[in-house]
Amino acid sequence: MRAAWPRPAAQRVAALLPTAVSLLVVGVVWEAWIAVAGTPVYLVPAPSVVAVRMSVDPGYFLGQGAITLAEALGGFLLGTGVALSAATAMAHSLVLERALLPLAVLVKVTPIVAVAPLFVIWFGFGVMPKVLIAALITFFPALVNGVTGLRAVNPGALDFLRSVSASRREVFFRLRVPSAMPYLFAAFRVSIPLSVIGAVVGEWFSADRGLGAVIIVAHANLDTPTLFGAIFTLAVMGIGLSLAVSALERRILFWHESTFIV
Amino acid sequence: MYASVSIANVSKTFPVPPVAAPAARAAGAPAAGSAPGTAVAAGPGRTPGNRLPVDDVRSQPDTLLAPDSAGIPGTRGPGGRKRSVQSGLEALRGITVDIRPGEFLSVLGPSGCGKTTLLRIVGGLAEPTSGSVRIGDRSAAEAQRRKLIGCVFQEPALLPWRTVLDNVRLPLAVNRRVQRAGATPPAELLQLVRLAEFAGYYPGQLSRGMQQRVGLARALALDPALLLMDEPFASLDEITREQMRFELLRIWEAARKTVLFVTHSIVDAVLLSDRVAVLSARPGRLRAVVPIGLERPRVAGVEHSAEFTSAYRRVHDLVMAEAC
Ligand SMILES: Nc1ncnc2c1ncn2[C@@H]1O[C@H](COP(=O)(O)OP(=O)(O)O)[C@@H](O)[C@H]1O
Ligand SMILES: [Mg+2]
Numbered sequence: 001m002r003a004a005w006p007r008p009a010a011q012r013v014a015a016l017l018p019t020a021v022s023l024l025v026v027g028v029v030w031e032a033w034i035a036v037a038g039t040p041v042y043l044v045p046a047p048s049v050v051a052v053r054m055s056v057d058p059g060y061f062l063g064q065g066a067i068t069l070a071e072a073l074g075g076f077l078l079g080t081g082v083a084l085s086a087a088t089a090m091a092h093s094l095v096l097e098r099a100l101l102p103l104a105v106l107v108k109v110t111p112i113v114a115v116a117p118l119f120v121i122w123f124g125f126g127v128m129p130k131v132l133i134a135a136l137i138t139f140f141p142a143l144v145n146g147v148t149g150l151r152a153v154n155p156g157a158l159d160f161l162r163s164v165s166a167s168r169r170e171v172f173f174r175l176r177v178p179s180a181m182p183y184l185f186a187a188f189r190v191s192i193p194l195s196v197i198g199a200v201v202g203e204w205f206s207a208d209r210g211l212g213a214v215i216i217v218a219h220a221n222l223d224t225p226t227l228f229g230a231i232f233t234l235a236v237m238g239i240g241l242s243l244a245v246s247a248l249e250r251r252i253l254f255w256h257e258s259t260f261i262v
Numbered sequence: 263m264y265a266s267v268s269i270a271n272v273s274k275t276f277p278v279p280p281v282a283a284p285a286a287r288a289a290g291a292p293a294a295g296s297a298p299g300t301a302v303a304a305g306p307g308r309t310p311g312n313r314l315p316v317d318d319v320r321s322q323p324d325t326l327l328a329p330d331s332a333g334i335p336g337t338r339g340p341g342g343r344k345r346s347v348q349s350g351l352e353a354l355r356g357i358t359v360d361i362r363p364g365e366f367l368s369v370l371g372p373s374g375c376g377k378t379t380l381l382r383i384v385g386g387l388a389e390p391t392s393g394s395v396r397i398g399d400r401s402a403a404e405a406q407r408r409k410l411i412g413c414v415f416q417e418p419a420l421l422p423w424r425t426v427l428d429n430v431r432l433p434l435a436v437n438r439r440v441q442r443a444g445a446t447p448p449a450e451l452l453q454l455v456r457l458a459e460f461a462g463y464y465p466g467q468l469s470r471g472m473q474q475r476v477g478l479a480r481a482l483a484l485d486p487a488l489l490l491m492d493e494p495f496a497s498l499d500e501i502t503r504e505q506m507r508f509e510l511l512r513i514w515e516a517a518r519k520t521v522l523f524v525t526h527s528i529v530d531a532v533l534l535s536d537r538v539a540v541l542s543a544r545p546g547r548l549r550a551v552v553p554i555g556l557e558r559p560r561v562a563g564v565e566h567s568a569e570f571t572s573a574y575r576r577v578h579d580l581v582m583a584e585a586c
Contacts, residue, residue, distance in 0.1 A: 038353065080384050154417070154419050155419075156415045156416075156417045156418075156419025157419045157420070157421060158384070159385075159387055159413065159415065159419070160413055160415070160419055160480075161432075161436060162387055162406075163386070163387060163406060163411055163412075163413040163490075164432075164433040164437065165407045165408075165410055165436070165437045165440065166408055166437055167411055167437060168435040170377050170436050170437065174421070174432075174435075174436065175421070178421070178423050252421075254464075255422045255423040255424075255464050255465075255466060256422070256466075
């Protein structure tokens with residue numbers, strides 16, 4: 001006999017209804033506004049025009065989107081992996097934290113668009129620079145929240161584990177890592193969309209493939225329907241990734257206090 | 263198997279860090295260990311090397327502890343040398359008390375008198391500045407390594423991602439090299455604390471009092487020779503608290519342990535204990551050890567008996583005389 005979570009599917013669908021309605025309203029108003037004002041298509045295409053452009057060649061947007069998605073995810077995994085390793089070391093050592101945190105802050109405050117061209121010079125025109133830029137942009141949130149989270153243990157639980165002679169390793173895996181999860185997911189919700197931005201920015205500077213490249217080319221040709229198609233694909237990608245993170249969070253953080261507040 | 267506990271002349275002074283550099287304390291005094299998040303460096307298995315034999319401690323002049331210069335670094339100790347380490351916040355001074363095997367002993371004192379500090383020292387979670395603790399014929403750290411100690415804290419401090427049953431299993435799952443033969447199975451412990459049907463629940467789905475009972479079952483999972491309880495009822499409402507007292511008595515009758523029970527509640531102390539050790543306000547000093555002659559088993563209603571009232575009054579007067 002357990003409480004019924006995760007929430008029933010019907011309830012979750014119902015929760016999405018307001019979002020769907022508001023999106024629909026925006027679409028309709030946009031369409032009507034273009035029709036009434038007679039805005040030329042090279043400035044702003046109507047949603048229907050974008051929809052036609054995308055349905056004519058869905059494979060194109062899917063294919064280019066897949067490339068950008070792969071770069072973003074690769075960067076996310078790389079950046080998060082490195083960040084969490086560093087966070088583990090820093091959470092255990094104040095000296096390391098003092099040594100590494102300023103470097104991380106330096107990385108963070110440097111605008112990503114400023115280093116992107118440099119990465120292209122260093123790492124060529126392949127997938128590499130895009131992944132690295134996406135990794136760079138996702139690094140900091142995971143690092144900071146990782147350090148905070150690994151330290152945010154219940155002192156009583158820590159005392160208890162020590163009182164039954166748990167090793168440092170056991171304290172880490174049984175207490176610190178689970179305690180860090182809420183913090184990590186807070187970071188992921190920020191860094192997952194950031195990773196897409198990183199990949200797109202990377203593609204701008206060495207444009208041959210991916211949605212970033214599509215945008216650059218469409219922009220040069222004043223092909224706004226294609227440009228909007230790319231933007232729309234990116235938006236859908238961002239939403240999908242965020243939903244995936246939320247779904248994972250619900251599964252992993254089922255125990256969190258917020259779950260029990262109805 | 264119960265352990266006797268011998269607390270011999272235990273004192274504790276916390277080094278108080280210079281105000282300007284709070285981080286320095288986190289790095290420099292991991293053994294204090296109770297500041298959340300800074301205890302990382304203090305693994306188990308610390309060396310008990312800084313524990314002094316009792317006689318050495320007695321020969322040390324009291325002035326070393328510089329109680330009146332709390333927080334001021336650079337106080338001069340004997341010989342004119344700067345002894346900044348010795349100044350600090352004196353929490354406990356010269357506590358000496360023996361707990362007999364199977365005895366229920368309460369430590370009673372006002373908030374901030376060092377009760378938690380004493381309990382952590384006995385549990386091997388903190389080092390005394392001087393003095394020693396023996397559990398049976400072992401040091402506190404050694405007893406902890408052998409999983410001879412069960413702890414219940416003021417906060418239930420359960421792991422919210424584990425079910426009730428898995429929380430009770432935790433002590434068995436941790437450090438498997440040390441196993442305790444003859445320990446009661448976790449499911450039976452849940453029956454003992456009357457939570458059998460909540461085995462699959464998560465802590466967030468339980469009331470505070472239920473969580474505290476899970477904490478008690480968890481502490482009993484290793485069949486510890488010594489049970490340490492730090493104000494386990496302090497965060498409960500009066501009604502639950504009263505029920506929990508008799509629950510604890512019932513459980514203790516069923517699974518007799520040596521218990522060191524810390525509380526600021528006179529009723530808790532008198533109702534539960536064989537003896538009550540009364541501490542003074544900070545720095546905690548032992549003022550009296552009062553035997554409680556109430557017959558066992560003690561059941562609901564005993565708190566209205568004349569014997570209870572007279573024992574209560576005796577402890578009450580001692581505590582209040584100390585507080586004024
Ligand atoms: N880790 C610590 N560092 C510095 N001072 C501490 C620490 N732990 C406790 N103290 C101080 O020691 C005194 C006794 O604390 P504690 O043992 O928690 O009291 P009690 O449990 O009786 O309320 C308090 O004044 C408290 O501020
Ligand atoms: Mg306390």
